[in-house]
Amino acid sequence: MPTLIKPPRLVTGDTVGIIAPSSPAFEQGHVEYSFSRLKKLGLKYKLGKHVFERRGDLAGRDEARLEDLHAIWADPEVKAVIPLRGGTGSVRLLPKIDFDLLARNPKILVGFSDITGLLIPIHQRTGLVTFHGPTLGNFFEADYTYRHFKEALFGDRAIGAIEDPPEPDFKPKYPPPRMVLRAGKATGQLIGGSLTLIKQMLGTPFEVETAGKIFFIEDVGEEPHSVERMLVQLRLANKFQNAAAIVVGESVDCKPGESSRKVSQLNDSLESVLREQLADLNIPVVYGLRLGHGVEKFTLPLGVMATLDATNSEQVSFSIDEIATS
């Protein structure tokens, strides 16, 4: 693992680069609205040449998406690279990414879901702190998301303790944000992202390195039996056993029978699968933090030190202890 590189933090007036390394944007109007929100943050933006291309569910051919990633990254004016959205297709680019170019030009990369396929490999190959947080289309979806995004990218100090979004008095959301599946306390560098993407990279030169780290995962629209198979594979690959702690984020629509893949209705709940696969590990495991596909999500910098204290299930604390930018 190369030495940790912290990208320069954003300041008002900076330019960000917009690329589409995975799937294309849904609607032009939404993208234009996103640009107006960037302006509100005091940021200018540049677009990759191919961001509005389409090839099926990909935003153009691999070569086009890769060209944009390299061109935007090499642009000295661009201080942060923000994908339009996730979707699918980032992992297809990995064999041809010029990681040296990326390492020579440290800048912020922020995104989640399919963008995990860039966040983890770029962090592991270059040492650069990358940011698991909203994409261009999401950062203004909720006040909570917006504040954490801004704090992580513009802040001049460590993010510190993460608080949860306000809970309604009645009909609270399930799962609660900090369900303790196994008590304990751990400190370590942050690593993680979308479970599907982490699974997709197992057995490749880009597979996640978790030893000694606080390993977070989340997913969306995967039925519990499918999550189970991914967790079993990760266990067989020894990715949980040596981690310092596991944080399972709120995983939207990962309920039996709710898969968008329309497979048969099955009965295990995600919680029962998580308990079976993770609760016997000798490390703290917490489930429910708002870091995934819900509209409310905080931004996590990969590679920086964090602490999870779940010794008291009534008062679980999660803090990011080190500044993520330079």
Next chain:
Amino acid sequence: MTSKTLIKANALKQGDCVGLVAPGGRPYKPSVVSRAARLVEDMGFKPVIGEHVLEVKGHTAGSVAERVDDFNKFLNDDAISALFCITGGFGSLSLLPHLDMSAIERSPKIIVGGGENTAVVLGLHARTGLITFHGPNLQDIKSESSFVSFKSALTSRSSLEPIVAATVDSAWSESHSHVAVEGIGQGHLLGGNLTGLVSLFGTEFEPELSGAVLFLTDHDERNDIIDRWFTTLYVSGQLEKVKAVALGYFDNCGNKGSFNLLSVEDSCAERLVQLSLPSIFDFPIAGGDCPTVPIGVSSALDTRRRALEFLQAALT
């Protein structure tokens, strides 16, 4: 991963006992089990039903311990000559670290499965060198050709008859094998359900793909997910070490209402062409009503002749 020396089981004879297991999903009603037993009787073998196959735990046929118990009991029972899977479903991968590899090495038995059970069939082959079989789970034997192929693959001491795709070059013919890259590739045969194969990646059960003739299928899966796992094969560097690829039928796969998705052909062909890998789509080796084939035997895929030849016997 180093290749193990091949181990061959004995060919089945009339009257041999066969253990029926459900390593993943549970048979959704008891008659699925009784029909499976009847099929085995009709093949001329004696079915012995695993104790826990009708247990219910969530979506699986009992707990991991119960499913492992059924499997290992049969592996250690000298009266049992083969293990057939009743159904696929989900959950087979959990069994692998608990299966009795030394029993297989001591007393090799025929092991057949497909779909979700691909993980077991390939994982056991990878760890022990046993020639296992990719074929239908008993529930999915729904035609005489599938029944005949299953039986003859498991009773034959000589190399199996080649699989040849229909070459009717008529727009009216239903099955169109489509050649992506012309050529011949020779190597040990590996493959099955793509999801099952890729679920072994990064684990000690990952099969040796270097030098293999690879065949792939999947079912009930959206195209972009198939592209994800095919991308894993490519990005891992394993695909370029393969000698040839036969893509079978992808039953009930497709865009599932997301009409802009690329087809399986779109997303796989470009990488097969880029690697100049002899390869063919819609080849009748897996999925649909396809035959039962041995994992690990020497084989040759000739896309010009649209034929896969078996160059070695799978059983003694």
